[in-house]
Amino acid sequence: MVTHEPELTSPVELCLPDGRLNPAAVGWTRRPLHSAHLRGWGRAKRWEYWGIVTPDHIVGLVVSSLDYAGVHGLYVLDRATGRETSTDAVVPLARGSVLPPRSGAGEVAVRAGSLRVRIAQHADGTTIRATAPDVRLDVEVPLPPGHESLGVVVPWSAKRFQYTVKDVGRPVRGTLVLHGRTYKVGGPDAFAVLDHGRGKWPYAITWNWAAGAAPGRAIQLGGKWTDGTGVTENALVVDGRLHKIGEELRWSYDRSDWLRPWRISGERVDVTFTPFHEKVSRTNLGVVANETHQCFGHFTGWALTDDGTKTDLDGLVGWAEEARNRW
Template sequence: MTHEPELTSPVDLCRPDGRLNPAAVGWTRRPLHTANLRGWGRVKRWEYWGIVTPEHIVGIVVSSLDYAGVHGLYVLDRATGRETSTDAVVPFARGTVLPVRSGEGEVRARGNGLDIRISQSPDGSTIHAAGPGVRLDAEVPLPPGHESLGVVVPWSDSRFQYTVKDIGRPVHGTLGLHGRTYEVGGPDAFAALDHGRGKWPYSTTWNWAAGAGPGRAVQLGGRWTDGTGSTENALIVDGRLHKIGEELSWSYDRSNWLAPWHIGGERVDIRFHPFHEKAGRTNLGLVANETHQCFGRFSGWARTDDGTRTDLDGLVGWAEEARNRW
């Protein structure tokens, strides 16, 4: 078990010299960190939005990785398994806009036919993302009292990551896909945000799982936080976040990504049942990535802070493994 402090006041992520501010280490229920990162040195900034509907799964990424902006728009047709994706690599992240606070300001990226614009305010976010064959216009309101998980992971005072995982947000709008228009919304549609800012080690492997359904959501992470004293695990019930301060065990078959996964701990016993694998690989020598993101359904349970066992059967979302040299 970990013993991370809950932070309740605004704080800078870095000291004036660019190193980690010790007062920033902890977790939050709403974004309170200002990511005042400086200079180069494997500095990574990104916004990832995942949107799940009964018909489609959409992924949007805007990122600045020091030497490049790496952006993408992905759509899965759940009925047919057809994937539509466009990726862009922009040297030195030219034209990429990423704010220093989660939930505030503008996010923008362009390249290779992609146009991504996200406007953020205290009431929620507006997302516009367009690429060849795809156009998404969506509103993601922020309900009163809705909580998200913010965590600072400290490898050292020069290598650290601030992440906000905001799972189970309502979403509505339209998705244009290959000449057809689909309505986005309803009780079985949700959006999830991964906001990341930090200075990373060269080689890292992580696991991430997120799922949501009416009144319930779960956020689970692993491997990259091991041994740091921080975790990114939480259960959300009716908008209230219950921090799970333990390193969880992950079990899955790397030779068969569509086999069931198991994620367990004292407060968590979850199985994930994939129905689709999205695989991505790049290898540029010193820089390489391999990601297996599986979409599927969850079963099992997790416990709230007071020990109440919450049924997670039927939640929909994803689980992934990512290996990076960057």
Template structure:
């Protein structure tokens, strides 16, 4: 178990010299960090939104790696398993816009026929994205009192990451798939945000799992945080975040990604049952990535701060392994 400090007041991620601000290390229930990154070449900035509806799963990412913008828009038809996967790599991340704080300001990315436009405000977020064969027009309201997990992960004073994992958000709007409109209703759909700002090591591997159902959501991570004193694990019940300080054990079969995954710790005993695997590979020499993201259902439990075990049966989401050279 880690012993992490809860941060409740606004704080800069970096010192004036660009190194990690010691006062920024910890976790929060709402976005309080300002990512005042300096320099060039190792900075990573991204916004990833994952949306699950009864009929579709959508993933969109806008990112800047300083020397490249890597953007994507993905859709899975849950009934037919047909995928639409549009990606763009833009030299020097031209045309991207990222605000320094999560939940406020605009995010924009364009390239290769792909357009992403995200507007963030206190009331919620509007997401508009388009690519050949696919248009996304969504509103993600921010319910009163809803809490999200913010964490600073310190590898060193020169290498560090600030992440906000916001799970179980309501979402509504439309998906236009090959000219056919699909409604997204708040009653049975949810959105998950991964907001990232930091200065990363060149090679890294991570695990991430997120799942939601009405009134319950889970956020679990691993590998990239091991040994740093920080974790990105949390349980959300009726909008209230319960921070979990376990360094979790991840067990899965890299020869058969669709076999059940097991994720466990002192306050977590989760089994994840995939129904689809999304594979993403990039190899541009200095930049390379391989991600296996599986969509599926959760069972098991996670414990609140008071020790009550919350049943996770019925949660839908994903679990993934990513390996990056960037």
């Protein structure tokens, strides 16, 4: 289904003074323009997720406030051996979680058990420092001049809505210390991806998310959670320029074998994603539960720019996932 989403070009508040969705905030942007001052308690979710891909490792870092709990984590995959190193922390009522209302501005921070995270956001980029047992991450994520990201507001209703920024293919440089060994992070085959989220969610939701990059090209694709809202979170980025893909895409994958190839397709996108590793996360606390299958792998295929130019996506590296939440 093709959507007709307005592009917003001026700063806007996500919420009205009473906490409901501001109708003027619905649309998409090329740079963060929304301020998300969520009011009240109940179904409010705030998070920062950074994914970092290098030829040697994949890193996932999350700081989140889900109202009733802060759920934080630092994950590292050694691509050569398949070894996973992870530290997770759950903090009641998200005490101590610092998550500013504007993407790209302010500081994100948390101290939870053995996990320490500090993310400083400034006009020319982001500094990420995180420590956990056997892991220390210290990287800069520059914001190149003219680089564009996808911001989208998804409106389920006046009381249920989500603002997301998906920023793919950002350069990254610094160091990763893993089990006492120091690795340099950087170069043309290293990149970072941001998922910034602020909103008030339905109790039960399922989403798909795929992101991948290579020098000069990146893809951002989503599904399920936006279906029927008239809004999508699909985009192609070529040399820093974002091309919004306004259509609901078809996702095909085998839930009995997550490492089989996935296919994501539409009028402007046709990609095959071939995984090389599956990361599984499960939480089941009865009323609250999550199951996420995040697969890391390679993309092949193509996507069309706004003027119809076919862009080759062969060689992109990244992930595709399915997440099912009761929260």
